[in-house]
Amino acid sequence: MGVKFKDLSFDYAGRSVLEKISCSLTAGHVHAVLGVNGAGKSTLIKLLAGFLKPAGGSIFLDDDNLNKLSLNQIAKRIAYVPQQQQLSDLTVSDYLFLGRKPYLRWQADSSDEAIVFTILEKLHLNHLALRPLHKLSGGELQKTALARALVQEPEILLLDEPTSSLDLKNQHEVMEIIVRETTTRNLTTIITLHDVNLALRFAESFLLMKERKILAFGGLEIMTQKNISELYDINVQLHKLEKSVLVTPE
Amino acid sequence: MTSISQHYRNHRRQRLLWLGLFTLLLIPAAYFILLSGAAEISGQQLWDSLLIGAEGSAHLVIWQIRLPRLVGALLGGASLALAGTVLQAVLKNPLAAPTTLGIAQGAAFGAALGITCSGMRNSLPDLQGGFSGLDESALISFFAFSFSLLTTFIIILLTRLRRAGKESIILAGVALSSLFIAGTTFLQYFADETQLAMIVHWTFGDLARASWPELYLMGVVTICSMFYFFANRLNYNALLAGDEVAQSLGVNVVRLRLLSMSVATLATAVTVTFFGILGFVGLIAPHMARRLVGSDNRYLLPLSAVLGALILLFADILGQSLLDPVALPAGVITSFLGTPVFLLLLFGRRSS
Numbered sequence: 375m376g377v378k379f380k381d382l383s384f385d386y387a388g389r390s391v392l393e394k395i396s397c398s399l400t401a402g403h404v405h406a407v408l409g410v411n412g413a414g415k416s417t418l419i420k421l422l423a424g425f426l427k428p429a430g431g432s433i434f435l436d437d438d439n440l441n442k443l444s445l446n447q448i449a450k451r452i453a454y455v456p457q458q459q460q461l462s463d464l465t466v467s468d469y470l471f472l473g474r475k476p477y478l479r480w481q482a483d484s485s486d487e488a489i490v491f492t493i494l495e496k497l498h499l500n501h502l503a504l505r506p507l508h509k510l511s512g513g514e515l516q517k518t519a520l521a522r523a524l525v526q527e528p529e530i531l532l533l534d535e536p537t538s539s540l541d542l543k544n545q546h547e548v549m550e551i552i553v554r555e556t557t558t559r560n561l562t563t564i565i566t567l568h569d570v571n572l573a574l575r576f577a578e579s580f581l582l583m584k585e586r587k588i589l590a591f592g593g594l595e596i597m598t599q600k601n602i603s604e605l606y607d608i609n610v611q612l613h614k615l616e617k618s619v620l621v622t623p624e
Numbered sequence: 625m626t627s628i629s630q631h632y633r634n635h636r637r638q639r640l641l642w643l644g645l646f647t648l649l650l651i652p653a654a655y656f657i658l659l660s661g662a663a664e665i666s667g668q669q670l671w672d673s674l675l676i677g678a679e680g681s682a683h684l685v686i687w688q689i690r691l692p693r694l695v696g697a698l699l700g701g702a703s704l705a706l707a708g709t710v711l712q713a714v715l716k717n718p719l720a721a722p723t724t725l726g727i728a729q730g731a732a733f734g735a736a737l738g739i740t741c742s743g744m745r746n747s748l749p750d751l752q753g754g755f756s757g758l759d760e761s762a763l764i765s766f767f768a769f770s771f772s773l774l775t776t777f778i779i780i781l782l783t784r785l786r787r788a789g790k791e792s793i794i795l796a797g798v799a800l801s802s803l804f805i806a807g808t809t810f811l812q813y814f815a816d817e818t819q820l821a822m823i824v825h826w827t828f829g830d831l832a833r834a835s836w837p838e839l840y841l842m843g844v845v846t847i848c849s850m851f852y853f854f855a856n857r858l859n860y861n862a863l864l865a866g867d868e869v870a871q872s873l874g875v876n877v878v879r880l881r882l883l884s885m886s887v888a889t890l891a892t893a894v895t896v897t898f899f900g901i902l903g904f905v906g907l908i909a910p911h912m913a914r915r916l917v918g919s920d921n922r923y924l925l926p927l928s929a930v931l932g933a934l935i936l937l938f939a940d941i942l943g944q945s946l947l948d949p950v951a952l953p954a955g956v957i958t959s960f961l962g963t964p965v966f967l968l969l970l971f972g973r974r975s976s
Contacts, residue, residue: 423872449874460866463918467632472865475858476874481922491628503628504635506918522865526873 375401376562377422377530381431384417391417393586394431399564399579401529404556406577407566410606413583415566416457419534422564423454435530449476453523457535459515461508466499466518467491469507473525490525497521497551513544520548524555531556533565537572545569549576570602575618594619639917646930650698653937657697658690660944661951665690689832695839696831697936697954700895701905703846705932707888708906709913709925710853713860714881715783719794721907722892725779726800727772728903731896733804734771736811736823738764764826768897775800776889780882829902829955831940838898849891850929856880857921864919902939902955904962905932911969 377399384392392414399405407415420426422433424440433440435451443451453473464472467490474486482490494500497517502510510518516536523531533552537545553576556563567573573580580597582589582605589605590596602610602621609624658670663685672678673686704722711720722728742760782796812823834842853860859880862870867877892906909932910924917923936954939961943952 420868423868425868425871444874445871445876446874449872452872454869454872456866456868460864460869462864463914464861464864464920465635465918467628467635468861468920469865472858472862472869472873475862478858487629487632491632494628500628504631 375436375529375560377564378434379422379431380434382418382421382428382433383430384414384421384426385429386417390586392421392428395583395586395588396431397581397588397591399562399581401562402557402560403579404553404563404565404577405579405581406573407564407581407583408570408573408605409583409589414586415583416534418583419454419532419564419566422530423452423532424448446476449526451528452530452532453526453528454532455516455519455523455534455536457538459507459519461515463506463508465504465506466510466521467494467503469518470494470522470525473522473527476526489527493521493524497524512539513541513547516540516544516548517551520551524559529562531561531563533563535566535568538568545572552576570606570621571618574621639920639923642916643923643927643930646927646934649934650930650937653934653941654694654698657694657937657941658686660941661685661690688835692834692836692839693831693940694937695843696834696899697940698933699839699842699846700831700899700902701909701931701933701936702929703842703849703891703895703932704902704906705909705913705928705935706850706853706925707892708932709910709921709928710860710884710888711906712910713863713921714884715793716863717791717794718911719907720797721904721910722888722896723901723903724794724801724907725775725797726804727775727779727889727892728896728901729801729804729808730775731768731772731893732827732901733807733811734767734769735764735826735897735900736808736815737771738767739819739822739826740811740815741767765897769893771804772893772896773889775804776885780885783881783885826900827955828953829896829900829958830953831899831936832951832953833900834898842894842898845891845894849887852887853884853925856884857925860884860921860925861919900953900955902936903959904966905935905958908962908965908969909935911966915969 378397380396381394382392382396383390383394407418409415417426421428440448470490470493471482471486474482474489477486494503497520499514499517499521502514502518507515507518520536536552537548540548549572552563552565555561565577574597579593581591582596582601584605590601597619599610599612610621611624613620613622659665659667663682665682665685669682670686673683677683708721711722711725712718742763778800779793779797783793808823812820815823859870859875862873862875863877871877895902910928912931913924913927917927935958939954939957943954943957946952
């Protein structure tokens with residue numbers, strides 16, 4: 375179980391964004407994709423979601439080539455949460471029901487309702503069930519988007535900077551949900567993050583991207599002073615904490 | 625969990641209640657339109673004619689004038705409102721509507737061109753019983769239809785341009801409208817008196833213009849488009865979450881946008897071709913419906929259709945009674961009422 379991509383390349387307007395990158399991401403783990411702006415993190419997420427077609431190489435979900443799957447088949451296996459959520463006057467519950475769309479023939483039935491309401495409760499969003507999206511706070515909105523992705527019952531969860539607009543408390547709450555659901559649902563969670571410390575605290579595997587290529591991939595052991603300094607082009611120091619490692623610029 | 629699902633069901637019931645309420649309102653409106661008009665017809669005569677099929681002039685008036693008018697208002701109102709709702713959903717712009725995108729103006733230009741080309745010398749078609757040139761009338765419809773499709777084709781091409789944002793599509797619609805209005809004025813300048821009268825008359829949206837065969841065609845197009853729109857209600861909801869999220873939910877966004885715009889145009893084009901321009905219905909009905917049930921297309925689409933039909937029925941009744949015995953075309957009323965109602969919806973929402 376998991377996602378594998380091989381020799382994956384992507385060009386945009388004649389400019390290479392990703393150059394023949396290969397990697398295998400296993401299920402049950404949170405994989406953090408790290409790198410500076412323009413390193414190709416979001417492009418990788420969009421390729422994995424099937425929004426962009428690769429210029430070369432292929433992506434496999436287990437043994438299935440992503441290219442060969444229909445949009446609906448992909449929707450049943452991959453859920454995507456963008457960085458910014460579009461606001462509307464859809465209520466939180468109606469928005470969550472969208473997550474059942476790939477499974478619906480004509481309309482939602484009681485089993486779909488059970489899935490939606492269970493997740494609402496699990497993510498402590500019940501009190502917001504009938505609130506329109508445009509009346510939610512940033513943290514509530516991000517949790518709702520995450521809930522919608524979970525309602526989709528995917529194997530793979532793609533998150534593009536899910537914490538970038540959140541305060542510290544909400545950043546941690548959202549990340550805790552992501553880690554918990556990844557473990558309990560055996561998801562392959564791929565998440566782009568700007569905050570290296572947040573990644574170190576919550577992710578188990580790290581994909582470091584630099585200049586269109588993978589600089590390093592692996593567990594905590596690859597998060598060395600040398601790799602991180604090279605990744606961000608800045609000298610950093612690593613401080614060992616009780617539960618995590620803290621990175622600060624030198 | 626029980627309480628959340630209970631609340632959710634109540635909320636859903638509330639929205640269905642609005643839908644039911646306005647659907648019920650169609651009955652008195654329909655009854656009223658069947659009774660209003662130049663010829664005096666009593667309620668008893670109406671029921672006799674509808675149920676028993678009594679002979680006589682009242683029967684003729686009901687079946688040849690009043691019922692086509694009613695069916696026309698129902699079909700035209702519903703199709704314009706649905707087209708507006710869907711255009712607003714796929715273009716993600718609350719100002720999108722058949723009139724703001726220039727589709728109606730394109731049809732008017734096409735009709736003017738058809739009238740000029742056919743070189744008709746007859747007077748106004750619906751005032752003259754023995755309208756001799758059926759081919760000419762078909763030609764006008766054909767031109768009107770072609771130009772409304774051409775307008776949509778241009779809009780669709782523009783939406784496919786990467787740089788075309790939400791606002792630019794509407795601005796392009798405004799520009800296209802101006803172009804078509806200029807073209808119509810140009811044709812009017814060179815038209816003779818009869819043609820000029822026909823062109824001007826054509827632009828007044830009038831429900832009295834369509835006869836049964838045209839209504840059958842409209843009925844088929846409206847019902848097919850309704851079915852298509854309603855079948856895609858969840859796809860339109862998914863678009864509310866953004867194009868990428870919609871795609872991640874299995875929606876082929878490009879195809880949905882293209883097909884929805886085409887079907888919306890077809891529905892609009894048929895209505896505009898047979899009735900002329902009925903301004904603002906396609907813009908206002910979705911906004912009114914949205915204020916009542918929100919943007920969820922499961923409720924918004926049917927309620928818009930019902931409100932569109934109600935607006936047209938109301939406009940027609942008002943048009944007939946306002947300057948009695950002169951009957952104003954419904955299009956004049958919708959345009960008059962459209963502006964204040966739209967401004968109220970726009971600024972009323974802000975202030976609330």
